Amino acid sequence: MQDLIWLLPTYPLLGFLSLVLTSGNLPKKVVGAIGAGSIGLSFLTAAVIAYQFLGSGETHLVVEMWTWMAVGNFTPGFSFYLDGLAVVMMLIITGVGFLIHLYSAGFMLDDPSYSRFFAYMNLFVASMLVLVLADNLLLLYLGWEGVGLCSYLLIGFWYEKPENGYAARKAFITTRVGDTSMAIGLFLLFAELGTLNIQEMLHAAETQWAVGSGLAVAASLLLLGGAVGKSAQLPLQTWLPDAMAGPTPISALIHAATMVTAGVYLVARTHVLFELAPNVQLLLAWIGLITLLMAGFTAMTQHDIKRILAYSTISQIGYMFLGLGVGAWSASVFHLMTHAFFKALLFLAAGTVIHSLHHEHSIFKMGGKRKQLPIAFASFMIGSLALAAFPFTSGYFSKDEILIAALEMEGPGMILWLGGVLGAFLTGIYSFRLVFVVFFGESKGHHEEKEVAGLSMATPLIILMVFALFGGWIQIPVDAVFSHGEVHEEHHISNLMHAIMIVVPLLGIGVSYLFFMSKTFSVEKLMANPLATRLHGFWFSGWGMDALYSFLFVRPFVFLAQVNKNDLIDAVYALLVEITRVAHVMIARTQTGQLRWYALSIGGGVVLLITLGVVL
């Protein structure tokens, strides 16, 4: 059964193929069945495989399909590699993926391009599974690019609007920058270590490279480039908020639960390299910290419900990076999983809200919806609690582990921890700001709006609620993967610290309550302060990164392209042609038709030649 691991990506791929080849001619029910069913099959298979694998006690399993290409000593294969990490990932992808597909079957029912939607979704899941199951970096790269492509296609799913297309291209191209860095990393790894097979490569790196050696630093930095692109971390985070242009299930699946955490997976998968380059690992932590804070501040200022969630995603992935940076590999993966639960929940709930309110996105045009949208309300409450790390929700356990690991780290550990705690405070504010504004207070808009949530939409929400609440008790089987890197010791953290970590998010929620619920403090008054206004504007724009990149890269490129539209090189040849033409006109003038001029040319020519002949 475990050898049938190739079935995992195959089901969704078949789904994709059958949907594409029928090109929208199937009835919607069948489409939905194929779309969600293929993922369901994958999930079942994954579950069985996971059960057997974990039961077998093996640390890993390799299933070789065929040699992809063999050129000299470069022989990457189509081979899958299963270990604890992969098990976790595949279960998240197929599990959460299935729920989201199920939800989409209801959510997208009115869309004319229903079939296209599921085709892309299936292709995405297939690529994502290849990504996490790949046993070599090239195959991983295939999945990596595949998910990027699907992300592009799905962000731009409603292609009539040019801004959706823009967002899609922005997402693809920005991540491509990271991908290119990763590709160069692959070249470097192969050139130096002679293989792209992940395990062999890691082993070779360990034996050949000293800790802190230049090559290790370069290789890990290049891979990090790929990771920050995909996971929307500084400095390539700008695409994710715009990516919300896609249908909401996409945001849940791709831009919250799975694809954006691929960077975390990549780093975790190649953690040996990062351990060989401690400086890069530290950089990882700092990137995570700065990103989580920046995104946290920005999330507080947004009023598009999906953008708030998007920034919160960036922020939460920042936590994962922070965790990776301080060496808490399994904690990061753990947070990845819990985040997948509660963020998918939040997005799907947001989808229900938006769907029910006729595509209203601004939270300030909502309000008091808890009666009208009970399921969404429940989902949001649970999801936000988990997000804000309310004690004993899933988010609490995972975030806690990361922060403890940061605290235990020597050197800058304390600063990282403080930053993380500050982030948790911000999380509390922005997550409950959303809840309070949307679901409490006076009701705005039309009252007759009913919650649109059929069985297929409600079921996933309920299941995810359960996991968001209790997911923290799941034990992830990754110890074997990170065994040699992680030192398991008893946490000797003082109770004070524990208390702080519990209280701070609550404080955040409290602040939020004072501002948005009880209106004890007024946002308007705060905004009266010009400094606050400016700061708000700055945060709102995502710290001005978009404008900066536009100024640094986009506009110069477009300018250069436009200036040289007609290809300067062509002008050079045109000049040659012009010279020839002028020469022709000049010399043609000598053909006057006058006999005496001709005679003169002969006489003069002879004199000239004789002069030349004698002088030379």
Place this chain on the structure above:
Amino acid sequence: MITSFNDLLPLMPLLIVTATSVIAMLMIGIRRSYITTGSITITGLLAATLVAVSMMDWTNQQVTPLLIIDQYSLLFTVVVCASAMVLAVLSFPYFFELDDQREEYFLLLTVATIGAIVMVSSNHFVSTVLGLETLSMSLYGMIAYPLHSAKSAKFPLEAAVKYLVLSAAASGFILFGMALIYAQTGTLSFASVTELPAAGLGDSYTIIALLMVVSGMAFKLSLAPFHMWTPDVYEGAPLPATAYLATIGKAAMFVVLLRFVQISEALSFDSMVTVLTLIAAASMLAGNLLALLQDNLKRILAYSSIAHMGYLLLALVAGHHVTGTIAVEAITFYLIAYVIMSLGAFGVASVISSSEKEFDSIKEYRGLFWRNPLLATTFIAMLLSLAGIPLTIGFIGKFYIFLSGIEAGLWVLLGVLVLGSGIGLYYYLRIIYRMFMPEKHSQPYRVGGVESVSSYGVLAILLFLLLLFGVYPAPIMSIVATASAYI
């Protein structure tokens, strides 16, 4: 000294052509008949060609001090006679409707051929001058031939006067230069100017003398800067006469120049090499540039002939640097190629033209390919050959020129050659493109009657040769190689 009949044998081609002219003249005297005169001329020239071919294997002797009959001169005798025959065939329909006496044209043509045969066999100043003037004198007549015709659209008179005056001046230069050389060498035969029988008059003197001769010949070959007459004369002359001037006139003259330069060792003076290099470069550039935007087909061919003579001169210069006969072979092969492709190009124009209406504007060739694909294909092949594109003899010719240039290491000239050829492509393609444009039905091409049948046949043969020698040049290469050994 000619002492027996056997001594006359090597002169058979010359004698046959001479006899042809005499018979033709007599026939005209007896009864004017265009067809008869034409047939006699064509037959005579054909006979001379065949005889010359049959003689090639065994004839190699000096006949009187004036003429050398060796394989090389016989090869060109064949070329000259065959070309003359082709031109006679092409002339026949062209002058068919001329409202004047038509028969004497063939007379001029044969006499000119006599001159050309003398030239290619000449290694003596006297025979050179004799041949050259016979040729030129007849050409004046041929150029001015449709003079009386009321309907003649072109300017044969202007062309003839220009050619006469300028050509006579050039002859003057040649003669004067010969006299100076004679003063130096003491013999009227071609002889080395470096090994003198008595104390010379100095190198500068020799160079002046050589340059005067070379300049005069350069005029006849329309090399820059003596090229200006070419387009006007080409344009004004009736097409067959133009073709004669362009092919036989040039080829015969080049053979003389080749023999003269080789025997006199003119290129042992560095300044001579420099001057010839300059002439070659100037010709290649000027010819191609002048033709660039020209709309008159005859003028284009005139300008392109300037460039082609420049290519040939490159090989001539190379001949000084290389051991072996590769440069001579290059010249020989290229001359033959040039004659074939020029005959073809002029021939196509000639076939659709008549003495009353010449199609010499490239605009008038619009859509020819769709109306008369075979004729257009022939024309295209000729033009591509002139441009030096493979599958045609022109490419093999270029190949030779390149090879000799490379052996001699004439990199600058080769560069100019590439540049010139590049420019050349443009105007050849302009013509070709015109032929592919959608046709306009307003163009009244001459519909070939019975009198044109042989012209088409001749064109077909030329096309065949063009492609045969282009694809399988080995046989003609070996002939050329053997003949070239005699220079």
Place this chain on the structure above:
Amino acid sequence: MILVVLISILFLGGVLAWLSEGLDSKFPRVVALAAVVIDLLVMMVLVGADAEGSGWIVQLNAQWIPRFGISFHLAADGLSVLMMLLTAFLGIIAVGSAWDEITERTGFFYFNLLWTLAGVIGVFTALDLFLFFFFWEVMLIPMYFIIAIWGHENKNYAAMKFFIFTQVTGMLMLISILALAYFHYIQFGWFSFDYFDLLKVSTSSAIEMWIMLGFFIAFSTKLPSFPFHSWLPDAHSQAPTAGSVLLAGVLLKTGAYGLIRFAVPLFPEASMQFAPFAMTLAVISILYCAKVAFAQTDIKRLIAYTSVSHMGFVMLGIYAWNEQALQGAVMTMLAHGLSAAALFMLAGGLQHRIHTRDMDHMGGFWPKVPRLSFVALFFSIAALGMPGLGNFVGEFLALLGAFQASIGLTVAAAFGLIFASVYSLWVIQKVFHGVYRNSDFDDTHLHDLTRREMFYFGAMMIGLIWMGMYPQSFLDMSSTTLTNLLNETGQLLFAQGSEL
């Protein structure tokens, strides 16, 4: 002998197609299709054939012009066969794309088409440099006619430019060939144009460099590479679809083939010295032309510039001269042959339907022509180097190999991957996404892909997926050739990490 048959079928087929027009103007296309299909079938004999140790599957050597040691020497090894297969395959596609588009003077059109193909096959098999040059030119003239007669509004200019560029640089190559033969003459006392003889010629390094440059300029013009690329956008935008297909799919590859087969092996040392420069040119091609492509509004011009950009990877791979890089170059040639041909067919199909190539007039085509749009998406994605499709394999291997030769240049070239996504997605956005409006063109003929068109595109898609998922079938064919070349010339790797 089989090689002669391959070439003759096409030559004769061309003549036959021309003649058959007299019977019915629809015959030539049938004749042409039959000729190419037969050719492809005959080629299959070579695919399975065992190569001798030297890698040559079949050879034919006959005297041609003994005066200069020129022989009619044809031979095929794995690389040649691979290229011939591409040629025949795209030949069928080209005939297919002309099927309905060319309605006038069909006979002469298919004559030219087949003769171009014959010339190309000759180029891929000739082992006598004179013969090679011969075929090199033979493929140009019919292509000139195709552009000049059946082209679009500015065809005269485009055809002329194409011809003069390739001819003038061809003459430089001819000079180089002759110089090489002459040095053989000096060294061994007899003329030879045979590839194997000329491999033995050794000259001083300065001369070798000059002669090499003659070859390089000719090949890099055909490839084309910066700064000799400027003929390509014009030729492509003006050529009829079949012409573009052949140009992009096959003719460009002759340049790359020439570099692999002749330019580098004949002059290993000069090439090694020149490699950094060539690789720099390649990188400039990749980046510069990607940038220029982005600015185009004429969809065919845009694709043409992307072709230049992609062929930059080929040149990069060739001059990196190690196994991965070379295989990458070959794979890129194959994959780009398909993807560029398909993109040109799409552009041509659009032009045929709406009579404009200006992307400013297009937009929102997806709902109108979903199949066409999906196909366009597929090939754009292929062009931007999506793993799983052929282009990725080629470009990745080329870069992987190049990285071992020069890190700096490879990193720069890798930016081409980003640029590729910029322009590819831009096309999708401009043409297929957005809101549909037909104010700028007449959309009465804007219909989706026909069954026949789907067949051709489907074949090309399968080809690309095959190349992407199991490139081994192709890599195996060319590997003997390439390893032999590598062994003969010595690994020209310049030191790891060395910069210019």
Place this chain on the structure above:
Amino acid sequence: MESIPIEHGLILAGILFALGLVGVLTRRNIVFVLMSLEIMINASGLAFIVAASRWEHADGQIMFLMILTLAAAEVAVGLGLIIQMYRRYHTVDINVLSQMKG
């Protein structure tokens, strides 16, 4: 008898030749042009005779005779053309013969 140095004779011929050439270049009347051509050609003839005297050959003198006939023939054709020209244009100014150019 003291012989005249060959240089003198050649220089004389050269001067004559140059005179003829200048005549060709400057005269507009075509009759004068023809006459100037005669002078050029005859100057060459003189040069041949001078050269022949250096080598005490008859060859040069024979050449001179040939040149004379040549010149005569040249003039004959030339005059014929001039008559035609006069008939057509009623002038002997060579500048009228400039209809073809470019």
